[in-house]
Amino acid sequence: GAVVSQHPSRVICKSGTSVKIECRSLDFQATTMFWYRQFPKQSLMLMATSNEGSKATYEQGVEKDKFLINHASLTLSTLTVTSAHPEDSSFYICSARFANEKLFFGSGTQLSVL
């Protein structure tokens, strides 16, 4: 079946640094990818919709300048958390849309900002 690879699975960084998370569709082209975030004991929340070749659409309350999304190819979307702070520590997960029918999820990235 279709596979979405997300990397890294875990990252620890210092406050003020930027962290890039990659989401790749390995055996299909994904014109649309989604980025979610889950804080401890809270719901998995959609952050933004990433469309290949155009600007991402951000959900209300998500800072576009802080969470930079680049979907430069049909198989890769990246999320960069810029100037990360401890409050950005969270579980980030991506999904990719296949043939406008199914969603395939990555395995997630646990970000810890010290």
Add this chain to the structure above:
Amino acid sequence: GEDVEQSLFLSVREGDSSVINCTYTDSSSTYLYWYKQEPGAGLQLLTYIFSNMDMKQDQRLTVLLNKKDKHLSLRIADTQTGDSAIYFCAESKAFGTASKLTFGTGTRLQVTL
């Protein structure tokens, strides 16, 4: 706004039935889903139910929907250790990936011997 709630943790013995519960607030929810996330893997769609149904069965899985109470449950019969995972409830206004999914917190199911 939309809200989907689940308990965070459930422990059952192997062979017993597991029942994972979910409540949602949006009465216009049309489709309700159960996703499973195994350790180190992405979320996988287990099953879904349309809001005009009250039950759906698929092998060991039974989904019950009480639309009046906005309550969804997933029953796993004869729970096995391989069922240990996080189960996410989700809802959307339409089926398919064009519709925004609203997820719950996920329920971690632990199966003990």
